[in-house]
Amino acid sequence: MQDNVLLHATSLVKNFGPTTALAGVDLTVHRGESIAIMGASGSGKTTLLHVLAGITTPDSGTVLYYGGVDPVAVSSLPDADRTRLRREEFGFVFQQGFLLPELTAVENVALPLLLAGSRRREAEAQAARWLASLGLAGMEDRRPGQLSGGQAQRVA
Structure with missing residues (x-):
């Protein structure tokens, strides 16, 4: 496998009973890559994310x-290692945010860092850098109700 595969x-x-949620899905995610899982309601998007993150075990x-x-x-x-992996390595952004x-x-973005033990100043500085990288510099002090739908989704 290539070095940049994550x-x-x-x-x-x-x-799920007689219903097939995933039928032979293949997917590769590279380091630094963001992907979007899109499809109709009930097409298996959430199931795929849950299987990728180890929340749900695939049948095969x-x-x-x-x-x-x-x-x-x-x-x-083990469960504890899957939980750590999800907490530290994976990120999900759902449509609602x-x-x-x-x-x-900035506080919303910094919250997971604070929960993981980072100091507030460092967490908020990192969060501000992430917001800037998403084109949201200058919006750090806005509350979700003051953001457009697309901006809120990027904050999430």
Whole structure:
């Protein structure tokens, strides 16, 4: 596998009773890449994200994570390691955004860093850099209700 691959899914299948949510999905995500999972309601988008992140185990197929020296099958990790992987390595942005309305943009972005033990000043400085990289410099002190839908989604 190439050095820049971060996540590689092969032949993912997931059924819920007689309903097939995933039918042989293959996907490769490279380091630094952002992807969008799009489709009609009920087409398996959330199921795919849950399988990729190890929230749900596929009926067949594999998800390999290339974050360390050797690739690791996500579904083979103990629960605590899968939780750590999701918390530290994966990010999901859903259409609604799910921002806390009482916090500013920079506070919403910094919150996971604070929960992971970062100091407020460092967390908010990192959050401001991330916001700037998304074209949101100058909007750090805006609350979600003061942002457009697209801006709020980027903050999320």
